[in-house]
Amino acid sequence: MPPSVIYNMKKSRSIFGDKQGGPEIWNSIKFAKRKLPEELIASQKNRLMEGILDDKKSTPIIPIQPRKTIWIWYAAASIVLLMTVGSFLLLKENNFETSYGQIATVHLPDGTSVTLNGNSSISYSPISWRFFNNRNVSLTGEAFFDVAKKEVDGKRIKFQVLTRNLQVEVLGTRFNVIDREGNESVVLEEGKVQLMIPDVQIPLQMVPGDYVGYDASKKRMLQMVVLTEEYTSWKDKYILLDNKTLGELAQIITTVYGKKVVFQNDEDKKIPLEGKVPSDEIRILIAALRLATKLEISLENDVVTVSNSSKTITI
C-alpha cells in the first residue's frame, strides 16, 4: 500500500459525524476486541441478582467519611443498622405459588380468601400486616380475591393488590386480577375497587362488571363492561368460552397449563367458541375442544397441536 493512503486522509470534520466512518488512522491502529470469561460475567451477575433480591425497602448505603464529626457517623451508622434490620423484617414475606394447571385457595390472616390460578403466586409481609395495619399483597399470574372487610378503631382498612404496574385498592369485595406477560387486568364481580394506573393521576373507580386492562408496553388502558363469569369461571374449574376464539383459548392453555400450542393452520385461531369446558384437567379440556371444533387436537410432550388434516373431506 503506498504511503499516500496514509497522508491523503481527509481532514474534513464531517467524517467524524458518520457512525461507521472515521479517519483510517484509527481503523489501522487496531483495537483488540477483548473478551471476559463468561464465568466471570455470570458470577458477577449472580452477585447483582442476589443483591437486588430483597430490594423493595433497601436502604441506600451511606458512605462513611472520616473527616466529619465522628458522632454523626455513629448516629448514622446506628440508623442504617436499624433501618437494615427493620427492612429485613419488613421484607420477610410469606409466599404462595401454584404450578402449571394447579388451582389453590389461600386464606389470609384477615379472612380474605385468594384463589390462585395455575402458574401464579402471591406474597405479603406478615410483619407489616400485623404492625402497620396494611393489607398489601403482590401478585404475579392470576388470582380471584374475595376480600373480607376489616376495621380497626372504627376505621376501614383497605386491601391492596400490587401487580407490576397496577395497584388495586378495595375495602371488601370480589374481583379477579391478572398479571401475565403482556396482560394486566382487573375484573370486578362485586363491590367497589379503586385502581391506580401508571401515568394516570386520578384513581379509577370500578363498578361491578367492569373490566380494566393495561398494556404496559403500549402504555394503553382499556375499560369495558363484561360478563364477569367469563373471567372468573376458572376458579370454579371451568372456562366459559363465549366470545373467545380458539387462539385466545390457546393463550390461556399456554399461560395456565404451560403447554405450547401449535397451529398448523393459522386461520384456525379465529374459530369462535361457545359453551363451557372443564378446566381442571387439560386432557378433558382438549377432548371437549376436539368434539366442539371438529379439529384434530393432540397433546404430546407438553405440546398441543391443532391440525385439521385427517378430518377434512373434499368432494
Add this chain to the structure above:
Amino acid sequence: MIESELIFGLKNSDRQALSVIYDKYYQDLYFYLLKFYSQEDLVQNAIHDMFIDLWNSRKSIGEIKSLKAYLLVSSRRKLFKLIKDIQLNSDQNFSYEDELTDIPFQYSHEDFLIEKEIDDNRRIKILEAINQLPSRQKEAVYLRYYEKLSVEEISLVQGINYQSVLNNLQRAYEVLRANPLIVNFLKAVLTALIVH
C-alpha cells in the same frame, strides 16, 4: 430487545430487562473502567455498585438518551468514588474536597492488535506515543472507534459539548499523524495486510 424497551422494562422493575442490560453492556463497562484503573476487583465492584444503584433508583430515572452512554458515565463515577474512598483511608493528608475527576485514561498494550513482526521495544514506544495524548482525547478515540459511540453519545459520556468532542478527535488524529513512529507502524500494518 430494543433499547427503549429495556429502559421501560427496567423502570417497571423487570428483572429480565436488567439481566439483558447486564449481559449486553458488562464487558464494555469493564474494559472502559480498566482504562482508568487497572485493578480488576475494584472495577468489578464499581460496576456492581452502579447496577445496584441503577436498580434501586429505577423508578426515578429520568429520560435516558443513550443507555450505553448513561451506563458508562454512571460506572465511571462509581469507580472514581471507590478510588476516592481508598485514597481517603490510606492517605490522611489527602484533601477530600478534591474532585477526583482527573484520573487519566490510559491504554495498555492488550488494547491493540499489533502485528507480531514488530518487536517489543517498538510496540512499547507506539503505546507510549498514543498514551501521550491528553486523557480526554484518548478517551474520545476509544469511545469512538472501539465502543462505536456516536459523537453525541461521547459528549454525554464526557460531559462536554459536541464541538469539543470533534475537536478532541481531530487533535488526537493530527498528533498521531505527525508522529513518525505511528505512521511507520501504520505502513507496516498496511503492508502486512497486503502481503497476506
